[in-house]
Amino acid sequence: MEDKFYQLASFEYVAxxxxxxxxxxxxxxxxxxxxxxxxxxDPLISNAIGGVKLQVYSKDKExxxxxxxxxxxxxxxxxxxxxxxxxxxxxxxxxYYNSKGVFYKLFPFFEKRxxxxxxxxxxxxxx
Numbered sequence: 001m002e003d004k005f006y007q008l009a010s011f012e013y014v015a016x017x018x019x020x021x022x023x024x025x026x027x028x029x030x031x032x033x034x035x036x037x038x039x040x041x042d043p044l045i046s047n048a049i050g051g052v053k054l055q056v057y058s059k060d061k062e063x064x065x066x067x068x069x070x071x072x073x074x075x076x077x078x079x080x081x082x083x084x085x086x087x088x089x090x091x092x093x094x095x096y097y098n099s100k101g102v103f104y105k106l107f108p109f110f111e112k113r114x115x116x117x118x119x120x121x122x123x124x125x126x127x
Contacts, residue, residue, distance in 0.1 A: 005032065006061040008068055010051040012095070014039050017054050020068060027067055029060045075115050083115050090119035 011017040014036055021031045034053040039046055046052075056064040075083040075093045082091035096116035116123050 003058050005055040006058045006064070007034075008054045008056055008061075008064050009072075009094075010053045012046050012051045013043060014052050017052050020054060020071065023071055024056065024064055024067055027063070029056055029064050029067070031056060074118075085117035085120060085122055086124060087122040088117060088120040090117055092118040093124075094118060096123050 009017075009020070014033070017033060017036075021033065024031050032055040034055055035049055036052050038049065039052050072094075074091060075095055077083060083093040084091055085093060093115040096114040112125055114123055114125055
């Protein structure tokens with residue numbers, strides 16, 4: 001059976017997803033925000049639950065990815081330079097939250113920031 005929803009992206013805060021949600025909806029793509037209400041009531045648990053998840057119907061996946069790629073903001077370092085993947089040298093990375101283990105679920109702020117390359121899917125630690 002085909003999955004009904006496709007998770008397009010996840011965001012640390014609910015406010016961060018609103019621009020993408022608005023753009024997709026203006027293009028006629030229905031959007032669903034998983035864990036939005038949970039984070040509205042307690043934003044400090046964002047890392048523990050993996051942020052707010054932006055989902056679209058699976059049938060809209062390809063169009064949604066194309067639109068999202070046009071407007072997405074890629075991860076940058078402290079100086080504002082794009083994070084460069086050490087594997088493929090692409091400048092298309094986004095923050096990645098693993099949150100494995102009970103300790104990091106209870107204390108997510110201790111987890112080191114990681115980045116996932118959107119080109120080759122390699123996960124790297126921040127410098």
